[in-house]
Amino acid sequence: xxPSEVAGQTGKAPRVGLFATCLVDLFRPQTGxxxxxxxxxxxxxxxxxxxxxxxxxxxxxxxxxxxAAAIARQVVAAFEGFDYVVxxxxxxxxxxxxxxxxxxxxxxxxxxxxxxxxxxxxxxTAFLYDVMGMREVKASFSGAxxxxxxxxxxxxxxxxxxxxxLLASVDGLTLxxxxxxxxxxxxGGAFCVKYPDVSNAIVAKKVAAIEDSRAETxxxxxxxxxxxxxxxxxxxxxxxxxRHVAEVLADMGDEPAxxxxx
Amino acid sequence: MSLSITSPAFKENAALALADVDxxxxxxxxxxxxxxxxxKAAEALPEFEALRDEARxxxxxxxxxxxxxxxxxxxxxxxxxAEVHFAETAEDARQAVLAICRRAxxxxxxxGKSMISEEIGLNDFLExxxxxxxxxxxxxxxxxxxxxxxxxxxxxxxHVTRNQVEQEFRRAHAGLDPERDLSEPVSxxxxxxxxxxxxxxAADIGITGANFLIAETGSSVIVTNEGxxxxxxxxxxxxxxxxxxxxxxxxxxxxxxxxRVLARSATGQDMSVYTTFSTGPRRPGDPDGPEETHIVIxxxxxxxxLAGELREMLRCxxxxxxxxxxxVYHAIGGHAYGATYVGxxxxxxxxxxFGLEKTANLPNASTFCGRCEAVCPVRIPLPKLxxxxxxxxxxxxxxxxxxxxxxxxxxxxxKRPGLYRLATRLGLAALSRFGRQDxxxxxxxxxxxxxxxxxxxxAAKSFLDQWKASR
Amino acid sequence: xxxASESERRRAxxxxxxxxxLADDGNGDARRAAVEERLSRPRPNLVPARGQLTGExxxxxxxxxxxxxxxxxxxxxxAEELPEAVASYxxxxxxxxxxxxxxxxxxxxxxxxxxxxxEIKHGPSDGRDLAAISHAFGGVAETGTLFLLSGQENPTxxxxxxEHHLVVLAAQDIAGDYEALWARLRAAEGDAGxxxxxxxxxxxxxxxxxxxxxxxxxxxxxxxxxxLLGEG
Ligand code: SF4
Numbered sequence: 001x002x003p004s005e006v007a008g009q010t011g012k013a014p015r016v017g018l019f020a021t022c023l024v025d026l027f028r029p030q031t032g033x034x035x036x037x038x039x040x041x042x043x044x045x046x047x048x049x050x051x052x053x054x055x056x057x058x059x060x061x062x063x064x065x066x067x068a069a070a071i072a073r074q075v076v077a078a079f080e081g082f083d084y085v086v087x088x089x090x091x092x093x094x095x096x097x098x099x100x101x102x103x104x105x106x107x108x109x110x111x112x113x114x115x116x117x118x119x120x121x122x123x124x125t126a127f128l129y130d131v132m133g134m135r136e137v138k139a140s141f142s143g144a145x146x147x148x149x150x151x152x153x154x155x156x157x158x159x160x161x162x163x164x165x166l167l168a169s170v171d172g173l174t175l176x177x178x179x180x181x182x183x184x185x186x187x188g189g190a191f192c193v194k195y196p197d198v199s200n201a202i203v204a205k206k207v208a209a210i211e212d213s214r215a216e217t218x219x220x221x222x223x224x225x226x227x228x229x230x231x232x233x234x235x236x237x238x239x240x241x242x243r244h245v246a247e248v249l250a251d252m253g254d255e256p257a258x259x260x261x262x
Numbered sequence: 263m264s265l266s267i268t269s270p271a272f273k274e275n276a277a278l279a280l281a282d283v284d285x286x287x288x289x290x291x292x293x294x295x296x297x298x299x300x301x302k303a304a305e306a307l308p309e310f311e312a313l314r315d316e317a318r319x320x321x322x323x324x325x326x327x328x329x330x331x332x333x334x335x336x337x338x339x340x341x342x343x344a345e346v347h348f349a350e351t352a353e354d355a356r357q358a359v360l361a362i363c364r365r366a367x368x369x370x371x372x373x374g375k376s377m378i379s380e381e382i383g384l385n386d387f388l389e390x391x392x393x394x395x396x397x398x399x400x401x402x403x404x405x406x407x408x409x410x411x412x413x414x415x416x417x418x419x420x421h422v423t424r425n426q427v428e429q430e431f432r433r434a435h436a437g438l439d440p441e442r443d444l445s446e447p448v449s450x451x452x453x454x455x456x457x458x459x460x461x462x463x464a465a466d467i468g469i470t471g472a473n474f475l476i477a478e479t480g481s482s483v484i485v486t487n488e489g490x491x492x493x494x495x496x497x498x499x500x501x502x503x504x505x506x507x508x509x510x511x512x513x514x515x516x517x518x519x520x521x522r523v524l525a526r527s528a529t530g531q532d533m534s535v536y537t538t539f540s541t542g543p544r545r546p547g548d549p550d551g552p553e554e555t556h557i558v559i560x561x562x563x564x565x566x567x568l569a570g571e572l573r574e575m576l577r578c579x580x581x582x583x584x585x586x587x588x589x590v591y592h593a594i595g596g597h598a599y600g601a602t603y604v605g606x607x608x609x610x611x612x613x614x615x616f617g618l619e620k621t622a623n624l625p626n627a628s629t630f631c632g633r634c635e636a637v638c639p640v641r642i643p644l645p646k647l648x649x650x651x652x653x654x655x656x657x658x659x660x661x662x663x664x665x666x667x668x669x670x671x672x673x674x675x676x677k678r679p680g681l682y683r684l685a686t687r688l689g690l691a692a693l694s695r696f697g698r699q700d701x702x703x704x705x706x707x708x709x710x711x712x713x714x715x716x717x718x719x720x721a722a723k724s725f726l727d728q729w730k731a732s733r
Numbered sequence: 734x735x736x737a738s739e740s741e742r743r744r745a746x747x748x749x750x751x752x753x754x755l756a757d758d759g760n761g762d763a764r765r766a767a768v769e770e771r772l773s774r775p776r777p778n779l780v781p782a783r784g785q786l787t788g789e790x791x792x793x794x795x796x797x798x799x800x801x802x803x804x805x806x807x808x809x810x811x812a813e814e815l816p817e818a819v820a821s822y823x824x825x826x827x828x829x830x831x832x833x834x835x836x837x838x839x840x841x842x843x844x845x846x847x848x849x850x851x852e853i854k855h856g857p858s859d860g861r862d863l864a865a866i867s868h869a870f871g872g873v874a875e876t877g878t879l880f881l882l883s884g885q886e887n888p889t890x891x892x893x894x895x896e897h898h899l900v901v902l903a904a905q906d907i908a909g910d911y912e913a914l915w916a917r918l919r920a921a922e923g924d925a926g927x928x929x930x931x932x933x934x935x936x937x938x939x940x941x942x943x944x945x946x947x948x949x950x951x952x953x954x955x956x957x958x959x960x961l962l963g964e965g
Binding site for chain 1: 589594653654657661665673679682683701720
């Protein structure tokens with residue numbers, strides 16, 4: 001999509017439905033506020049529809065296709081009236097944009113609506129950078145950060161350069177890449193509670209890579225992964241703070257980090 | 263005789279694997295070695311991504327016409343003098359091999375690497391029938407001595423350290439000088455080469471697998487680096503090829519395309535050392551080569567996969583890239599999967615071959631990180647196919663009741679936004695009343711999470727409620 | 734049931750299952766025609782640019798790729814010089830002056846008496862030879878791969894049993910890609926189909942089965958020496 005087409009040509013700010021995700025809603029409200037602030041800074045109007053719960057991934061990935069489809073229909077109905085749907089999570093954005101069309105393909109009254117919604121649903125940093133053409137933010141953050149590429153955002157939506165490009169415009173921030181930033185953190189939704197020992201082995205390697213980067217703050221674009229890594233960092237007594245990348249981009253990097261009291 | 267499937271004990275297997283110091287040391291070689299080599303090989307060939315698309319298309323075309331290609335292959339192979347044996351089940355395949363061995367009065371059989379042989383549990387079966395199988399691929403030889411199945415489809419002994427190999431050779435090779443230095447891989451290789459050379463020359467029958475069967479020519483193709491697969495088939499009087507129906511490929515040109523992605527994806531080589539096309543038995547006047555060639559073509563559940571979305575799995579060319587890039591495989595290795603085929607490809611294939619009841623853990627034990635699909639040379643959507651099995655598991659009520667119940671309860675709420683708001687509001691308030699903390703080291707019902715990590719505390723008030731209040 | 738009819742039943746069962754599973758893949762005649770077409774007129778798929786070089790560039794790529802996989806490549810201007818090249822290869826490695834070969838007329842016709850003391854043995858290998866020589870059908874520049882054919886004159890065992898495998902490859906027989914050699918082979922063999930064994934050999938034998946440490950000379954030759962004859 002050409003940058004800023006809607007905003008630029010019609011002269012009217014596009015209407016964005018913010019899909020907060022269930023984890024942001026319950027565990028990390030400030031990520032939601034940061035996302036809203038950034039969307040507005042990029043020149044769009046934000047609304048947060050009340051009829052949102054979850055994208056349905058827990059059901060979808062557990063094999064409960066019927067419930068996943070029911071939830072998908074609900075999301076389609078709640079969000080199809082917006083110009084864009086923006087999600088501060090690569091994995092929930094990918095569920096809507098990459099999986100809903102397949103999930104609802106056999107439903108005659110929803111198939112085309114799911115495809116239409118998929119077309120206009122974006123992960124937050126991809127929306128800011130690719131759709132709205134945002135190239136810099138007004139924010140400052142002192143210290144070194146490292147960025148973890150969450151799997152779905154990276155491999156299903158090719159989110160990689162967008163968060164890094166925007167971070168580069170934050171005053172005072174330096175990015176120290178960790179080794180294997182693109183390797184899974186071991187979260188995997190239900191996986192991490194179903195196979196806790198295996199998940200732990202994976203997140204332990206991730207935490208070692210984070211520590212080796214010598215950054216003081218860990219950023220990522222998915223609260224699920226962040227809670228996993230933050231929880232492990234904390235358990236191991238590591239002094240690294242974890243935040244959603246939106247918070248730093250929205251100049252809200254001085255609020256308490258994940259697991260630090262709010 | 264039945265192959266032992268230990269997948270139901272996946273969690274216990276995994277816990278043992280995580281605690282196994284030797285295994286953990288050996289696994290570091292997978293994570294570093296294979297990934298880097300594949301990346302370099304792929305980057306060095308500008309057409310690599312386009313070749314992956316072509317490889318995928320070749321396999322798709324072949325599978326969509328598989329009945330016809332099987333018939334065409336059979337006719338050509340017979341014309342070249344080979345005998346073709348179709349086997350519906352593992353038992354059929356074992357019996358076919360045994361009948362050939364009996365007719366040839368075989369006592370010893372050398373073997374090139376074959377996953378089909380593992381799938382049908384051939385070695386144990388031959389031994390029960392007084393025929394001695396000798397694995398000749400170095401990795402297979404090592405695990406045969408150790409009495410283990412392979413832990414990787416192309417590097418069967420990747421879980422074994424050099425010290426363990428030395429111990430095994432000292433135990434098994436009678437007459438090995440105790441003073442001899444075997445501390446380095448090079449001396450271990452020399453020892454194995456010498457021990458196996460005798461076996462090659464003495465064997466009555468040689469059994470190999472097949473990477474491809476070519477319909478155009480009736481040839482079977484093996485791809486190896488050591489040369490053992492070739493010695494296995496040219497020295498004994500009888501050559502048996504073990505293959506499965508999805509190995510079919512139309513033409514020599516099509517095989518050439520697949521070869522361009524196979525080795526690069528597997529070991530990062532541009533081409534494996536030996537790619538051997540075998541067509542029938544030796545010809546009149548040939549100075550060497552087998553006098554008889556038999557090709558066993560196994561179904562064992564694959565035909566049924568053709569009918570639905572699992573057809574995509576039959577594109578697999580067994581390169582091993584998916585497991586080489588899998589964080590779960592890196593953590594626990596192959597044996598924990600407990601079902602011959604391991605890693606992401608095993609998680610999709612094993613339920614089809616051995617039944618979902620026994621193997622349901624495997625498609626669940628994935629984070630869906632998608633790295634397997636990103637490197638698969640024939641672009642198999644492995645996470646999607648693992649999800650396929652999770653859906654069958656759910657439909658057939660194979661999930662533990664507590665898990666299903668929890669999921670149902672959550673979905674019940676998620677489908678009712680009003681109720682969901684209310685419930686989460688109450689839940690967050692209740693948690694606050696417990697005494698707020700920044701994060702929890704343990705919480706009831708969250709044991710899976712808090713065993714190894716803290717749980718960051720939920721918010722006092724949800725984002726949606728706060729948003730509403732702020733506007 | 735007799736063994737023959739039992740195997741007939743299994744065949745019908747497997748192919749029948751496959752056919753039923755493919756029932757949705759459409760009309761029988763169109764499918765048959767597609768298969769017929771593909772098999773009777775084999776066509777190359779995408780060939781990488783590096784497989785399409787010509788002349789000296791092709792030769793240079795062949796040598797580069799072969800050396801990359803630890804083969805050695807020696808250019809020899811004329812067939813008359815081959816015996817001495819072989820003898821000096823053996824001398825340089827302190828190997829006995831013994832060489833095994835098949836009955837390939839191109840090799841037989843060489844003036845072996847020019848290399849003094851070279852003892853030539855004919856026929857397949859018994860597993861004790863240190864060195865053997867073969868003549869390649871062709872080479873592929875793309876990956877430095879040799880095509881070796883079995884036949885009355887070319888025992889396949891020579892490619893695998895000796896410690897040192899020497900292969901004569903005429904420079905003009907080097908193709909850019911595999912596809913060109915398959916086409917040449919089809920033309921040469923006609924209706925006879927492929928020889929029993931076609932070995933595509935890319936470097937000497939190796940294994941990385943012990944701790945991913947790459948070692949040469951697993952079961953096959955430790956060394957592959959390519960004698961590249963003449964000009965492209
Ligand atoms: S699924 Fe793909 S990556 Fe895995 S072994 Fe098969 S072909 Fe290779």
